[in-house]
Amino acid sequence: MKILIRLIPLVLFLLLGVLLYRGLFLNPQAMPSALVGKTFPEFSLTRLTEPQQTLSKADFKPGIKLVNVWATWCPSCKVEHPFLVKLSKDERFSLYGINYKDERVEAKKWLKYYQDPYQFSIFDDIGRLGLNLGVFGAPETFVVDHKDVIRKRFAGVLEPRVWQREFLPLINTIETEMAEGK
């Protein structure tokens, strides 16, 4: 009995050690989004390429949507852009852009120069829609399902490895849900 009591500090120390050791490998930047499971917020903003045209949620095509937050001031957006162009050829979902706190002229130039992978880009110059989406920088990518519910939010550069590991399984899940008529 006495030996057991004497061992308590050692056991506590080991438990604490395990806890702290695990903490070393956690990514503090990986934040769960408060919006996963909620419907995509309403918006009424202009189209990047046509200032006269107002866009809203009704302009999204039915089915799975990929919404990418980008800006010309964001260097990582340039990195992920070629991959987005590749993704835009995938028929299973439609890709939309939110041009976040940017200049219209510069953004239009960017799309002309690097190709435009988006169905359309929403021009969010003061970051109103971004705020409602809980965006805190660019690039960020959201997966929105057929019922307009946000299923995933990813902050950072979208690259093939992340796509394979995190996005593809989710898109498959949503597709089965759609097939089952959920």
Place this chain on the structure above:
Amino acid sequence: MSKLISFISTMTISCLLAFSVLAGPIDTYTFPDEVTKKRFAELTYELRCPKCQNQNLADSNSPISQDLRKEVYDMLMDGRSDGEIMTFMVERYGEFVLYRPRVSSLTYALWFGPIVFVLIGGFVVFMFVRRKDDKPEHLSEEQKQQLKSILKD
């Protein structure tokens, strides 16, 4: 001489104060009254910047913090309550933005853990102290006499 010292110390302190004011980001918000001003200061102190994780909104100069400060200001001017503003932020950025987490089943351990540990510690100390009192006397009468004679010297 003492006048000179007091002058120098006054200057030093005022310089330090001046710099500490300049250290934070500069916004040009004007408030209708002192209460709103204080509420703004408190809210931006309690809300955490989502991008730069170890700073609060009042402290950070990142674009998102500037936006969120403006949002807090606009909502204050709109007459919203502190609770509404906090909820607005939590709905968008998650519980993460609160430097002081809300009491919920998830945070019970965080809020009440320290009290539990103090109680456990207190109990352990109590047990040790009590055990010492219970200890029987080891010295016999003879030994006590011996001890007394030794101490006399």
